Amino acid sequence: MSLSSIIKNIPKAELHLHIEGSLTPELMWRLAEKHSVSLPYASVEEIEAAYNFEDLQSFLDLYYAGAGVLRDEDDFFALMWEYLTRCHEDNIVHTEIMFDPQTHTERDIGFDIFMPGFLKAMEKAKDEYGISSYLIMSFLRHLPEDAAFDTLSAAEPYYEHITAIGLDSSELGHPPSKFERVFKKAKALGFKIVAHAGEEGPASYIWEAIELLDVDRIDHGVRCQEDEALMDLLKERQIPLTVCPLSNLKLCVINDMKDHNIVQLLDAGLLVTVNSDDPTYFGGFLNDNFEALHQSLGIDEKTVRTLVANSFKASFLPQEQKNQLVEKVLSA
Numbered sequence: 244m245s246l247s248s249i250i251k252n253i254p255k256a257e258l259h260l261h262i263e264g265s266l267t268p269e270l271m272w273r274l275a276e277k278h279s280v281s282l283p284y285a286s287v288e289e290i291e292a293a294y295n296f297e298d299l300q301s302f303l304d305l306y307y308a309g310a311g312v313l314r315d316e317d318d319f320f321a322l323m324w325e326y327l328t329r330c331h332e333d334n335i336v337h338t339e340i341m342f343d344p345q346t347h348t349e350r351d352i353g354f355d356i357f358m359p360g361f362l363k364a365m366e367k368a369k370d371e372y373g374i375s376s377y378l379i380m381s382f383l384r385h386l387p388e389d390a391a392f393d394t395l396s397a398a399e400p401y402y403e404h405i406t407a408i409g410l411d412s413s414e415l416g417h418p419p420s421k422f423e424r425v426f427k428k429a430k431a432l433g434f435k436i437v438a439h440a441g442e443e444g445p446a447s448y449i450w451e452a453i454e455l456l457d458v459d460r461i462d463h464g465v466r467c468q469e470d471e472a473l474m475d476l477l478k479e480r481q482i483p484l485t486v487c488p489l490s491n492l493k494l495c496v497i498n499d500m501k502d503h504n505i506v507q508l509l510d511a512g513l514l515v516t517v518n519s520d521d522p523t524y525f526g527g528f529l530n531d532n533f534e535a536l537h538q539s540l541g542i543d544e545k546t547v548r549t550l551v552a553n554s555f556k557a558s559f560l561p562q563e564q565k566n567q568l569v570e571k572v573l574s575a
């Protein structure tokens with residue numbers, strides 16, 4: 244079997260995916276028409292052509308604008324259902340999905356609109372595709388910590404449906420320390436914790452995420468290599484990194500996929516996983532990310548299996564289920 248077929252057919256997990264970043268230009272167009280929202284584009288092709296980013300901020304400006312077409316429960320259902328249908332086609336059997344409530348509550352669209360839409364699609368995917376999915380509620384770090392506290396309170400009726408709390412948006416100038424108190428509360432409430440750190444920000448932000456937020460995983464984390472002591476800690480504690488290769492390329496964290504350090508991180512003994520981040524904005528879903536690593540870095544079947552096994556190891560699934568899935572991937 245070719246490596247492309249192995250990549251496609253192997254059952255895998257995705258751990259770093261922003262649901263608002265899976266909005267296709269076609270759905271954006273359809274919802275803009277439905278709600279008479281004016282977009283600064285004349286066609287679906289023009290939307291796609293606009294996806295030329297210089298850095299994280301230039302992407303986020305478009306990403307938040309694009310999310311403006313999501314207005315009612317059916318829209319959030321359609322968004323989630325399209326992503327989970329793609330998971331089914333790509334053999335993603337488990338996914339841990341981030342959503343940004345503040346992107347919607349700032350537009351007066353509340354939890355009672357987006358949560359039922361998300362949850363209905365997730366239940367349908369469990370029934371029809373056998374896909375399990377968890378939700379990670381992420382705070383926007385460019386907003387104040389008080390706003391994160393308000394978001395945590397507003398989510399209370401839905402706590403049973405949320406597995407983890409995360410931190411995303413503009414990294415530079417907004418270190419994890421800004422959110423130490425709200426994450427302490429989230430931890431006390433029993434949530435798992437993740438945070439974007441070391442994507443554009445320095446290694447010190449990864450230290451802060453570990454020491455101040457007590458994270459279970461680091462999202463991105465590719466700049467950890469700048470600090471040897473940090474590399475030692477990540478290895479010793481096997482703190483997972485959810486790496487997103489096409490995202491790093493598109494946001495100019497790297498200049499060429501051949502320069503990506505994912506294989507070096509893996510060889511250094513870190514628990515590294517592959518993820519798509521914002522697939523419709525960055526030019527590829529999960530299997531495309533594996534394919535890009537194969538094309539540019541020459542990763543082989545053994546490395547693909549290790550990375551996929553890591554996706555289950557680093558997940559928040561129950562331990563016994565993780566063990567079974569890891570065994571299945573490595574023994575084939």
Ligand code: HPA
Nearest residue numbers: 261411412413439520521
């Ligand atoms: O890659 C990302 N980094 C930070 N915030 C984000 N929000 C969506 N995607 C990202």
Ligand SMILES: [Zn+2]
Nearest residue numbers: 261411462520
């Ligand atoms: Zn991300």
